[in-house]
Amino acid sequence: MKATAKAHTNIALIKYWGKRNEELILPTNSSLSITLDGFYTTTSVAFDEDLSEDIFVLNNEVITGEAYRRVSRFLHLIRETAGKQNLYARVNSVNEVPTAAGFASSASGFAALAAAGTRALGLDLTHEDLSRITRQGSGSACRSIYGGFVEWNMGKREDGTDSQAIQIQTENHWDVRVAAVELNSKMKKISSRAGMKRTVETSAFYSGWLDSIPNDLKEMKAGIATKDFEKVGAVAEANCLKMHATTLGATPPFTYWHDSTMRVMQTVQEMRKKGIPAYFTIDAGPNVKVLYLPENEEQVEKILKDIPDVQNVTLSKIGPGVTYL
Numbered sequence: 001m002k003a004t005a006k007a008h009t010n011i012a013l014i015k016y017w018g019k020r021n022e023e024l025i026l027p028t029n030s031s032l033s034i035t036l037d038g039f040y041t042t043t044s045v046a047f048d049e050d051l052s053e054d055i056f057v058l059n060n061e062v063i064t065g066e067a068y069r070r071v072s073r074f075l076h077l078i079r080e081t082a083g084k085q086n087l088y089a090r091v092n093s094v095n096e097v098p099t100a101a102g103f104a105s106s107a108s109g110f111a112a113l114a115a116a117g118t119r120a121l122g123l124d125l126t127h128e129d130l131s132r133i134t135r136q137g138s139g140s141a142c143r144s145i146y147g148g149f150v151e152w153n154m155g156k157r158e159d160g161t162d163s164q165a166i167q168i169q170t171e172n173h174w175d176v177r178v179a180a181v182e183l184n185s186k187m188k189k190i191s192s193r194a195g196m197k198r199t200v201e202t203s204a205f206y207s208g209w210l211d212s213i214p215n216d217l218k219e220m221k222a223g224i225a226t227k228d229f230e231k232v233g234a235v236a237e238a239n240c241l242k243m244h245a246t247t248l249g250a251t252p253p254f255t256y257w258h259d260s261t262m263r264v265m266q267t268v269q270e271m272r273k274k275g276i277p278a279y280f281t282i283d284a285g286p287n288v289k290v291l292y293l294p295e296n297e298e299q300v301e302k303i304l305k306d307i308p309d310v311q312n313v314t315l316s317k318i319g320p321g322v323t324y325l
C-alpha cells in the first residue's frame with residue numbers, strides 16, 4: 001500500500017483561466033502546455049490501517065490548514081475510486097519547485113500525489129484516467145501527467161468524464177528551452193484559484209478572452225507541429241497578455257505584475273529587435289518565463305541575469321511525464 005512518484009511542473013503556452021464547475025474543476029477553455037525538466041515534486045504515499053487521519057509532510061515540515069485539507073480531500077477522491085474509504089495515508093513530498101510567485105508547484109505536486117496515491121491503492125489507470133483524477137486536485141496538474149507538449153481538452157460533459165489532458169508531442173519532438181526568471185521570493189497575494197474566479201465572475205474582458213482561444217490553440221498546434229518557433233512564441237506571448245488583461249477588467253481590478261515584471265517583458269521584446277528569438281509568458285504571479293532556443297542560451301541567460309531585481313534565472317529543457325520510483 002505504498003508508492004512513490006515523480007512529476008514535473010508545466011508552463012502553459014495557452015492558459016487555463018477560469019472554471020465552469022469549481023467542485024469538479026472543469027475549465028471554461030482548453031489549454032496547452034510544455035512540461036519542464038527542471039522543476040519537479042517527488043511524493044510517497046503510504047496507506048496504513050493504523051492511521052486515523054491523513055498526514056502530509058512537505059519538505060520535511062508537517063502541513064496543517066488549507067493546504068492539508070486540499071491534500072486530504074484529494075486523497076479521499078482516490079480512496080473513493082478504489083473503494084477504500086476508511087484508509088488514511090502518510091504523504092511525504094519533496095518539492096524541487098520554488099513555491100514563490102508564479103511557479104505552479106501545485107501542478108507537479110498534485111500530479112505526483114495522484115500517481116503515487118492511485119498506485120498505492122492498486123489502481124491500474126491509463127494516463128487519461130489519471131489525468132482526469134489529477135484535474136480535481138488542481139486543474140493545471142492534469143497536464144503534468146505527460147511529458148512534452150500537452151493539451152487539456154476542456155470537454156463538454158458536466159460530469160467531467162471528458163475533461164483530461166493528452167500528449168500532442170513527446171519531449172523528444174523539439175528542443176525548446178525555458179528560462180524561469182525569479183523576481184521576488186514573496187508569496188503571491190491572489191492565488192490563481194481566487195484570481196480566475198474573480199475574473200470569470202466580474203471581468204468585462206472575459207468573453208473576449210474565451211473568443212480568442214480556438215484560434216490561439218489552432219495556431220499553437222500548427223506552430224508546434226512544424227517547429228515554427230516564431231509562431232509558437234508569438235502566440236504564447238499574446239495569449240499570456242490577453243489572460244493578464246482580463247484581470248484589469250475585473251471588479252475590483254488587479255494585476256499579478258510588478259514593475260520588475262514589465263522590465264523583463266520589455267527586455268525580452270528588445271532581445272527580439274536584436275535578432276534573438278525569445279518570448280515571455282507569465283502565470284498568476286510576478287515571475288516571468290522566457291522561451292528560447294538552445295543556440296541562444298548563453299546570450300539569453302546573460303541578458304536576463306543583468307536585469308535589476310532579477311534574483312535568479314533557472315534554465316530548463318522540456319521534461320518527461322510522471323514516473324514511478
Ligand code: DP6
Nearest residue numbers: 012015016138139140192193283284
Ligand atoms: C495561470 O491549476 O493553479 O497557471 O485549478 O484552481 O488549482 P486550480 O488552478 P491552477 O491554475 C493555473 C493557472 C495558470 C495558467 C495555466 O497553468 O494554465
